[in-house]
Amino acid sequence: MSNAVSILNGASSNGAVKITEAGLRGMITLRGDLSSAQLITAVSAAVGLGIPAQRKVNHGPMGGVAWMSPDELLLLVDYDKAAAITADISGALTGEHHMAVNVSDARAVFAIKGVGGREVLAKGAPVDLSPEAFGIGDIRRTRIGQLAAAFWMTDDETFELVCFRSVGAFMFDWLTNAAREGSLPEYL
Amino acid sequence: MLMLKCPNCGVTAEETEFVPGGEAHLTRYTSGSDSQAFSDYLFARKNPRGVHFERWRHAFGCGKWFHAARCTATLEVFGTYTAQTSAPPDDILKAIKAKRPEWEGFK
Numbered sequence: 001m002s003n004a005v006s007i008l009n010g011a012s013s014n015g016a017v018k019i020t021e022a023g024l025r026g027m028i029t030l031r032g033d034l035s036s037a038q039l040i041t042a043v044s045a046a047v048g049l050g051i052p053a054q055r056k057v058n059h060g061p062m063g064g065v066a067w068m069s070p071d072e073l074l075l076l077v078d079y080d081k082a083a084a085i086t087a088d089i090s091g092a093l094t095g096e097h098h099m100a101v102n103v104s105d106a107r108a109v110f111a112i113k114g115v116g117g118r119e120v121l122a123k124g125a126p127v128d129l130s131p132e133a134f135g136i137g138d139i140r141r142t143r144i145g146q147l148a149a150a151f152w153m154t155d156d157e158t159f160e161l162v163c164f165r166s167v168g169a170f171m172f173d174w175l176t177n178a179a180r181e182g183s184l185p186e187y188l
Numbered sequence: 189m190l191m192l193k194c195p196n197c198g199v200t201a202e203e204t205e206f207v208p209g210g211e212a213h214l215t216r217y218t219s220g221s222d223s224q225a226f227s228d229y230l231f232a233r234k235n236p237r238g239v240h241f242e243r244w245r246h247a248f249g250c251g252k253w254f255h256a257a258r259c260t261a262t263l264e265v266f267g268t269y270t271a272q273t274s275a276p277p278d279d280i281l282k283a284i285k286a287k288r289p290e291w292e293g294f295k
Contacts, residue, residue, distance in 0.1 A: 055197060055199065068250065069196065069197060070196050070197070126201060126202045126204055126205055127201070141197075141248065141249045141250065142201070142248050142249060143248040148248050
């Protein structure tokens with residue numbers, strides 16, 4: 001099998017905030033009835049986590065699960081295991097209306113690390129990113145500039161952002177520009 | 189700039205996160221129906237100055253459709269509600285009546 005490579009091969013930029021292309025990540029889109037016992041069991045078997053509440057993301061040692069819409073979840077797993085887990089989920093949900101797709105190679109992941117991370121994202125996303133409105137455990141699907149994206153926080157100073165791989169290079173450039181030294185408020 | 193609350197994911201977001209889908213609650217006349225009714229369904233749209241019902245899609249968010257009731261003159265949003273209905277719900281109608289007592293009602 002050919003060697004899988006992420007969109008920018010781990011490129012990073014050091015501005016006021018560090019932007020890193022976070023490499024390969026296993027991602028599975030799972031659509032179905034989120035209240036069904038079969039689906040809850042399948043998600044628990046795949047990532048060891050329960051179904052997150054509306055616009056929440058759960059993280060655990062086996063991966064993560066994010067609420068994407070009333071009938072859609074995004075499972076975050078190891079890249080190498082994504083295909084096998086997708087097959088397991090499809091097997092577990094046989095007979096139930098659902099869709100499980102391994103989208104790992106269709107996505108790019110970025111880490112935005114630094115105290116000004118909120119300010120960087122707020123330049124392009126029409127979202128209230130104040131600590132009172134958005135914190136660890138929240139996920140927001142929105143746009144960054146003109147690109148569809150979703151992001152969440154892994155700690156107080158780090159955001160993870162996913163977007164389509166096809167626009168990954170532009171997203172990196174956009175974030176790098178937004179995080180330029182001297183472009184963030186002085187109180188940071 | 190409109191601020192709309194998506195009833196599917198609960199987010200209150202600005203207009204740029206949504207895509208408009210035109211007039212809501214159309215009856216989809218199709219083959220076999222009166223040709224005038226079919227023509228009106230295809231081409232004739234309300235264009236009121238005041239209360240209007242519209243379809244919107246949360247394109248950059250959860251991707252789901254919903255309905256919104258708003259005023260075309262003031263851009264005031266009276267409320268948003270599920271897309272799985274063929275007429276505005278009572279609470280939306282009440283909210284409109286409270287703010288526009290002279291409004292003649294839906295349809």
